[in-house]
Amino acid sequence: MRIAEQERDDVLLRRAAKGDEEAFTLIYRRHQAAMYRFALRMTGNTWAAEEIVQDVFMTLMRDPKKYDATRGALGAFLYGVARNRVMKHLERLPREISLEEKNEDGTGSGIVLQDASTPAIWAEKRERMQQVRAAVLELPVEFREAVVLCELEEMSYEEAAQMAGCPIGTIRSRLHRGRALLMAKLEMLRGVPRRATAAR
Amino acid sequence: MTCEEFEAIGLGAERDESLSEVERVAAREHASTCSRCAALQDSWDAAGVELRAFAEDTAMAETPARVEMRLRQEFRTQHVTLKVRRTAVIAAWALAAAAVFAGAVSWVSWRRGGQRETAKQLKSAPSVTNSAENNAGSVPNTGAPVQGAGAVQQRGPAGAAVSQTLVAENELSGFTFLPGALVTDTDEAAILRVRLQRGALGALGLPVNEERAGEWIQVDLLVGDDGLPQAVRLPQ
Numbered sequence: 001m002r003i004a005e006q007e008r009d010d011v012l013l014r015r016a017a018k019g020d021e022e023a024f025t026l027i028y029r030r031h032q033a034a035m036y037r038f039a040l041r042m043t044g045n046t047w048a049a050e051e052i053v054q055d056v057f058m059t060l061m062r063d064p065k066k067y068d069a070t071r072g073a074l075g076a077f078l079y080g081v082a083r084n085r086v087m088k089h090l091e092r093l094p095r096e097i098s099l100e101e102k103n104e105d106g107t108g109s110g111i112v113l114q115d116a117s118t119p120a121i122w123a124e125k126r127e128r129m130q131q132v133r134a135a136v137l138e139l140p141v142e143f144r145e146a147v148v149l150c151e152l153e154e155m156s157y158e159e160a161a162q163m164a165g166c167p168i169g170t171i172r173s174r175l176h177r178g179r180a181l182l183m184a185k186l187e188m189l190r191g192v193p194r195r196a197t198a199a200r
Numbered sequence: 201m202t203c204e205e206f207e208a209i210g211l212g213a214e215r216d217e218s219l220s221e222v223e224r225v226a227a228r229e230h231a232s233t234c235s236r237c238a239a240l241q242d243s244w245d246a247a248g249v250e251l252r253a254f255a256e257d258t259a260m261a262e263t264p265a266r267v268e269m270r271l272r273q274e275f276r277t278q279h280v281t282l283k284v285r286r287t288a289v290i291a292a293w294a295l296a297a298a299a300v301f302a303g304a305v306s307w308v309s310w311r312r313g314g315q316r317e318t319a320k321q322l323k324s325a326p327s328v329t330n331s332a333e334n335n336a337g338s339v340p341n342t343g344a345p346v347q348g349a350g351a352v353q354q355r356g357p358a359g360a361a362v363s364q365t366l367v368a369e370n371e372l373s374g375f376t377f378l379p380g381a382l383v384t385d386t387d388e389a390a391i392l393r394v395r396l397q398r399g400a401l402g403a404l405g406l407p408v409n410e411e412r413a414g415e416w417i418q419v420d421l422l423v424g425d426d427g428l429p430q431a432v433r434l435p436q
Contacts, residue, residue, distance in 0.1 A: 019279040021272060028268060036263040041255075053263045057271050061278065125253075132254040151248070152255040156217055168218055176208050183240075183247050 009074035010067075017064040028057055031075055034153075035082045041148045042086045044137040052085040072162070079163045083145070090141055135185040143178030146171055201230040206237045211244045321392075374433035375422055379405040381430040388425040393418060393435070404432060 009027060016024035035056055039049035059081055060067065067077045136144060136152075149160035150171070157175075161168040201210065201223075210227035213219055219227075231241045399413030422431035 016275075019283065021275055021279070024275050025268070025272060028271060032263045032267070033261070037258055037261050040258060040261055050264060050267055054267050054270060057267075058274065061271065061275055128250065129254055129257055132250045136251075136254070147251075150212070150215075151251045152258075154255070156215075157212075158217065172209065172212075172216065172218075175212060179211055179244060179247070180207075182251075183243050186247050186250060187243065 010069035013060070013064050013067060013074065016061070024061065027060070027074070031078050032057070034075065035078055038079065038082055038148065038153060039086055041136065041152050042144060043089055044133060048089050052082055052089060055085050056081045076162060080165070083163065087141065131189040132186065135182055135189065138185065139178055139181055143174050143181060146174035147178040147182060150175055201226040203230075203234060203237055206230045206234070207240065210237065211241065374435070375420070375431040376406075376433065377431045378429060381424075381428075389422050389430055392421045392423050394421055395419075401432070404429060406432065 007023075007026070009030070012023040012027050016027060032053055035053045036049050039052040040046060043049055043052070056078055060078065067074060071077075136147060139147060145164055146160060149155045149163055150157065153160075155163065157168050157171050161171045164171060206227060209216065209219060209223065210230060213224045213227040231238050395416055395418050397413065398415045398417050399408055401419070402408040402413075418435055420433040420435055421429040422433070424430045
């Protein structure tokens, strides 16, 4: 039986729980990109992001009853699970050695640039993106989360507060401190990128 | 608005829906009058552009297709296992129910078959007929030929005596009481015609000619209500 594209998430989830693979696939396709982007921006690591997304949907598959439709949208629930996985990943990060290729400034190459009009522009943009990426990844986790949710995911403060499970004032203050740190890092990198990198 | 307040809420004032319009206007006004905060705002705007570029750059990022494949494989495995387990449980219950049902049916048919056989035996015995007039207590004493007939008496539900006596055609003669049988026991007796070897009569306490012990003969037995033969007769 074909599933209507606009079928509600909770309806799809009920069907998936009964063994409807198509319903589960539809849920996955609806939410995977957002989860992946969030995980990628938080970890800066494609392998970690991939693993986190897989973990999130595995949790949904194995225990669909964990999601309560009366408490919010499925997307928010999945964000919550993804956030927990990201935090766990970041907690054990110092003990892990990334197998990703490292650049000479120590940043990974997990995020691939798409604009490559000329080699010079491509190289310049790539370097700048690496700096922004490195600056975001160097933020403390709470500030990084606020910046990722509000600035990169473009969520409202209220939505971000819901995702992070904290009051809106906390998000605002984390964002304020995250911005200050980010600006300082970016200015430092913009002025003397190599020296700044060497200083780290 | 002070510089501290601007730093705290002014930078994102345009996007912060929780701020009132008055606060937004105050932030704008402060930025236009305070050069330090205006520089801060410019710096944040520049950082914002870079952040947006970074966001756009990763906006199309999607989970690799292999993750979907792995998840679908896992989904199939999990649900096939569940289905198999569920089917096995249902099959086990169905088998158990079928066994119980078959047992019940065979028990009922065995019971019915037994009853039918008994009824058939009673019906097929050519010497047995229904007669209401016979007296069950008319059996003479030991050793003497049986004058009366063996009887099966049933009491009706209202307590009235419904006398249904099964009597052999030639009920009035030929019965010989077996040694030790009591005459009073024959009140509710039945006559059964059986086929046995002559030698078996010896087991009933009757004299048997050893030479003809293997012969098959028909015998009428007067069976008491306790199920034991009381008297025996060799039909002509």
